[in-house]
Amino acid sequence: MSPLPEPPAWTQPLPEATPPADMSVHHLPTGSYENRAAFAFKGGSFRDKRDFASSAILVRHPRGDLLIDAGFGTDVDAHLALLPRFMRTPHRATRTVAEQLDAAGYDRGRLLGVLPTHTHWDHVGGLEALAGTPIWMNEGELRYAAKGWEGTVYRQVSQGHEIRGYGFDDRPYLGFPTSFDVHGDGSVVVVHAPGHTTGSVVVFVHPPTGPRYAFIGDLTWQLEGIRERAGRPWLLSKMADSDTDRVHRDQLRMIALDRLFRIVPAHDLRAYEGIPAL
Template sequence: MSQIFLTHTIALMSSLAEPPAWTQPLPEAYPPADMAMYHLPTGTYQTRAALAVRGGSFRDKRQFAASAVLVQHPKGDLLIDAGFGAGVAAHVAMLPRFMRAPYQAGRTVSEQFDAVGYDRRRLLGVLLTHSHWDHTSGLDGLLGSPVWMNANERQYAAEDPDGKVFRLVGQGHEVHEYGFESRPYLGFTNTYDVHDDGSVVVVLAGGHTTGSVIVFVTLPSDRRYTFIGDLTWQIDGIRRRVERPWLLSKLADSDPDQLRQDLLRIIALEGLMQIVPAHDLGSYDGIPLLAPAAATQSR
């Protein structure tokens, strides 16, 4: 009993102070009636909870998602991240030994597109939340699709050691560099409204990598989602208000202070939208898988 009490106490001590809940009206959005969204899981890799969030247990093994999300819009579709690619084994081998983890590869985005007859001409590009290997590996099967990046992330991907896999799989891809406006959005100041209708809004959250982004999506049902990339690796980071373990933060994050501020901004939104950390498989619940009907949806 004392050990359980001690573990609980340590977890509480590591929690961030609870930010005030967001009480202002949510930003206006006018998603078209034929807009839709799909989850494309491409595999998982195993990490212990103790290495994912502060207060996590070494006995708790988490299956980290490697997924993409297709957002269909009559002005053109976007893929948020690319998941595992056909060359994932080689991509894992390029990582420092301490970063390699047991993984299970599923069907790549490219294979899922082909299975349903998806017309790739509809795809405006692959919008990366950031350029780490487990978000970019699948670019190896998406040649011809532009990669959407902001200037900060483009520089990070070109220079940082953790951009090594991207520099391999990004060869042959046009880079569509987008910029931000100084227009507030749910506490964030640098924002980009992709379709000018509030349905897909990208905000700069440069704590994990210097150009990391969060993507807010509003569907015609008025259901809202926020895809937070690696702001936290697991939903525990939101619900328990905990950051990454100190050492992992030092290794993984470009600006831990900025990341903490952005994490608190997202925590304040809990309950107002579905928050999806990229590697928390359960957080994708309710988002349908890509099916043949999606391939023929009218634009």
């Protein structure tokens, strides 16, 4: 299978960021489910069985903390039962985000909200146990989640939550035409990447020390989508993506940034290595 064309590496200066010294990033794993590499990227082997991560990322910031995605919920079996049969893969659930926060003695009053990279079931199931926490949504993803089986779990677990809308400024950011600076200091910047779903996003996080991160959701399912420039298999792309051309366009944008950011596809366990737990 031919890879996507290699884009030129990003050579322009990185956008200015002034993260506070006490900002930090944490990985909250909530479980995994089985899949085959052949279904994840072109050129993957059917014999290569992989555990797809279902996780959340907590970004702690003195102006308020933010969860990126929410992982599995306590009732993951019931959530799977709401999906078509071909989506019901073997899975292993661990502690939910809410359970991990409580076990760490975390003050949930610090949470500004949960910002899903998109609203598929394995990214939002954990919302059900985060009562009182706002959900940050852009208009494109609100429309996407309001209809179709893809938003069934989201519509259930988001009941009772405040929906806090956010939009994108016409301010280019690392090749993406629009962006949203969460704290106004460049430390957490959301860009619109509407290919997997119509409101899916990439979240760039600049801690005060250590690597810069790009949490890309399902722009690619595995790191091979970045390191080997592998697209999704044709049939899986048709089933999973709203706009394959847009996925490839934004995938190339991220490939160009590979040496500058630690790129984290939401479902690749390898990508989370080294991100500390709470």
